[in-house]
Amino acid sequence: MASDDRRLVYSTDGSLPLPEPTRRPKGNKAANGPALPDDGVIRVGCERRRGGALTLVYGLAPHETDTVGAELRRRCGTGGTAKGGVVSLQGDKRDAVIAYFTERKRRTKRMGG
Numbered sequence: 001m002a003s004d005d006r007r008l009v010y011s012t013d014g015s016l017p018l019p020e021p022t023r024r025p026k027g028n029k030a031a032n033g034p035a036l037p038d039d040g041v042i043r044v045g046c047e048r049r050r051g052g053a054l055t056l057v058y059g060l061a062p063h064e065t066d067t068v069g070a071e072l073r074r075r076c077g078t079g080g081t082a083k084g085g086v087v088s089l090q091g092d093k094r095d096a097v098i099a100y101f102t103e104r105k106r107r108t109k110r111m112g113g
Helices: 062-076 094-103
Strands: 042-049 052-058 080-083 086-090 108-110
Touching (some): 042 094, 062 086
Parallel strands (some): 042 108
Antiparallel strands (some): 042 052, 080 086
8 A cells, every 4th residue: 555645435345445544733833833932922913814814912921811801892993702711802902011011011012024
């Protein structure tokens, strides 16, 4: 049998031994994204998804994600979510988010361009 991804699906010949199934890793490392350092700096980035922009805020403590997310949604006047330690806001709101954290004397970095 070849060493590529082809495998026998069905055969009418009963004497043919079936190949052992190969194990594939479960997680897709590229889908998780780059690992961000835990240095106390809040990182603000923007991604394009489904034709629109999405502002992402990384580096918040787990206990402040929900409260900061609600305050940012109210301040920016937009929708969004706070899941897994990341605050997502609809639209490109990087300047407003950086201004919010600058008023509160928090260090921020702009991710991307």
